[in-house]
Amino acid sequence: MKKNYLSIDIGGTNIKLAVIDHSGQIQSKKQVRTPHESAEFLAVLEEEIAAVQDTIRGIAFCCPGKVNTDTGVISFGGALPFLDGVSFVEEFQPKFQVPVSVINDGKAAALSELWLGNLKGIENGLALVLGTGIGGGLILEGKLYQGKHFQAGELSFMMKQSATPSFDDMYGKTGSAVGLVKMVNLELGTEDTKDGAAAFEAINQKDPSVYPIFEAFAREIAYMICNIQAILDLDKIVIGGGISAQPIVTNEIRKQYRAIRSELPFLEATLTEVEIDTCRFRNDANLLGALYQLLLNADEELAVNS
Template sequence: RGIAFSCPGKVDTDTGIISFGGTLPFLDGVSLIKEFQPKYDMPVSVINDGKAAALAELWLGNLKGIANGLAIVLGTGVGAGIILDGKLYQGKHFQAGEISFMMKPSAAPSYNDMYGFSGSAVNLIQKVNMVLGTEDKKDGTAAFEAINQKDPRVYPIFETYAKEIALMICNIQAVLDLEKIVIGGGISAQPIVTGEIRKQYLAIRTNFPFMANTLTEVEIDSCRFLNDANLLGALYQLLLHDK
């Protein structure tokens, strides 16, 4: 009945044109609607993967019934989808939620100061495997086996990573005042990920009583659909687009 795409990059959901393509730069300037609709003669929709994850959670997941929420997708970078007043907020240029581009204070800003780098799940796994001496530095199973065992050689690396995400959440919450934030991406299948992010978030609030007394604590949970959230959200976008 239709074809639904979820992809990185800035996506105009009306035209299907992808700008830059994120980690898939060859998609820059491509309209998947124009590429596939004439060929298959059926509805085609395209949406950014982070925004798709938010749609999935709003539709059938852990943001269902939430008027103001956020889905954070931890992968190569940090994707996100913002829900405001019960709807996906894309922004004037379809780039709302590109939290990979949020930057930390630095005298000489570089890519390393972007949350898309320090919040990258891929980078986390590589760092852990470097310490472990794992042959395949991309081996997520080996990395999380050690993390779940709280291996003292690598658990501090994981704690630092979770703190980075927690700091990002503090900044976002100060701006948007959300009800609930859900964590997605491949590593979200590990309960320890959301658990440690929540722990670090609460620790930050404890260390800054003025913040805790002023800003209401946001609920932090995992995405119900974990790494499949972007696929289900792409389907929901198709259903909305085809009405």
């Protein structure tokens, strides 16, 4: 029997699992709630892996936090602070006797786009993932660039000048998709301020009471893109995250980016406009990108041993 791979996307609310073949075709998927206590969390993962262990030849993880892809060690853990210092490689490779890899979730999204999505064939690009904060994965010279400390592309921490610097002055706050949905729903008087469907129904109708909020959000992202482009001179930027399923999101970001450039003729004349597109993969992006990291690790090991 030909064996596939198990890809596991760890989020603050849910853990997504998928059995995927070598070409990136998803064979099966499931989802379980994320335990927020370390022992229970590891027990759930072990149980899920054990259920398919006879059919897999590798395990690929992605998760929040800063991840050393060489050692598999996670730092901080984002919404799951108990992951700080944990290595899934050390935890699961000896138990299941298959290769294990780990990568940050935002960088996994970029890898999925590089492998099979809208960054395929792009030498220099960026996946910009809009969620609670702003995740990102940089593709430079055709490869994922993580930086010496595995923190390149942490766009949430880009700062704006302030007399008393705080997270409120970082793009992770002002460019938060979750924050956008909350602000729109508060203006609408929606009972559930997390109701993305209600927020985007009004946004898509260009409701005058909330559309300026959306325009301001898109302009924040557009300014970020202007700054990134001035430094990196990228070929293409793709917009990801749950809200990217709404075509109006990428369209408005692109509109605001071009408006900023047109308001600054010197900028427009000097810096080449970057292409802005939507990510091809949404809910499956992290699963596919995590697998691609595992495959890259295997290729590197073969190269070293050949």
